[in-house]
Amino acid sequence: MGKIILNKVNKSFGATQVIPGIDLAIEDGEFVVFVGPSGCGKSTLLRLIAGLEDTTSGTIEIDGKDVTSAAPAKRGLAMVFQSYALYPHMTVKNNIAFPLKMAKTDPAIIEKKVTEAARVLNLTNYLERRPGQLSGGQRQRVAIGRAIVREPSAFLFDEPLSNLDAALRGTMRLEISELHHQLKTTMIYVTHDQVEAMTMADKIVVLNAGNIEQVGSPMDLYNRPANLFVAGFIGSPR
Ligand code: ADP
Ligand code: MG
Numbered sequence: 001m002g003k004i005i006l007n008k009v010n011k012s013f014g015a016t017q018v019i020p021g022i023d024l025a026i027e028d029g030e031f032v033v034f035v036g037p038s039g040c041g042k043s044t045l046l047r048l049i050a051g052l053e054d055t056t057s058g059t060i061e062i063d064g065k066d067v068t069s070a071a072p073a074k075r076g077l078a079m080v081f082q083s084y085a086l087y088p089h090m091t092v093k094n095n096i097a098f099p100l101k102m103a104k105t106d107p108a109i110i111e112k113k114v115t116e117a118a119r120v121l122n123l124t125n126y127l128e129r130r131p132g133q134l135s136g137g138q139r140q141r142v143a144i145g146r147a148i149v150r151e152p153s154a155f156l157f158d159e160p161l162s163n164l165d166a167a168l169r170g171t172m173r174l175e176i177s178e179l180h181h182q183l184k185t186t187m188i189y190v191t192h193d194q195v196e197a198m199t200m201a202d203k204i205v206v207l208n209a210g211n212i213e214q215v216g217s218p219m220d221l222y223n224r225p226a227n228l229f230v231a232g233f234i235g236s237p238r
Helices: 042-050 092-102 107-120 136-148 166-183 194-200 218-223 228-234
Strands: 004-013 016-026 031-035 057-062 077-080 154-158 186-191 203-208 211-216
Touching: 004 042, 016 042, 016 057, 016 211, 031 042, 031 194, 042 077, 042 154, 042 186, 077 136, 092 107, 092 136, 107 136, 107 166, 136 166, 166 186, 166 194, 186 194, 194 218, 194 228, 203 218, 203 228, 211 218, 211 228, 218 228
Parallel strands: 031 186, 031 203, 077 154, 154 186
Antiparallel strands: 004 016, 004 057, 203 211
16 A cells, blocks of 8 residues: 556646646655755645645546545545644644544544554653643654554655754654654655755655656665756766
């Protein structure tokens, strides 16, 4: 579970074409990073996969099913929003449990899933706190916990670390990589930060003005950049 295929996906806002037509296959369990300069269409592409935007043309498949017209909730994916999307008046426990409560999940199952997510994220001792009583990194972990309890077939991250300071970004980078090792679930991670891309990805998708310039492992991109854009962006010696 967690294989995602884009077929000639095109997105225009009015007369402006943002994604001219992308083919891409994301394998089950891969950590895929969409990287590229601000405004190149990373968020739009992620939102198309999540179902938060409709494609103008083309199709999207998840685990063999055409989800092009499916509502976000029907896609089995979880988008991790930045930590400021937490509910300040709710405890950590209730923030994490929120999607399950909305889905009217059995309370005993909620308890079990929240306990397990808290264990994986080292939040066990913070469940009764409110977001205001947590560090930035802990808040980001709560936001991830809210995605974990839904047991998605893929996690979608849109620049989740961009409002953290540099030291914390480094720590969270490692934590998210470690989480991927533990869960082995497909993750798509959007960033404009080359270091995040090169250190976290199994596969990097380099975007430029809505086009894919190259898809490859960090080593591929470093050793064999497809063109000067990739070389310049990744900082490889070409
Ligand atoms: P990135 O995430 O790579 O910074 P975005 O996907 O947010 O880029 O945006 C890509 C382009 O699409 C930008 O030129 C942006 O202005 C435009 N865009 C994004 N969303 C909308 C929208 N809802 N309406 C019109 N233009 C949009
Ligand atoms: Mg963006």
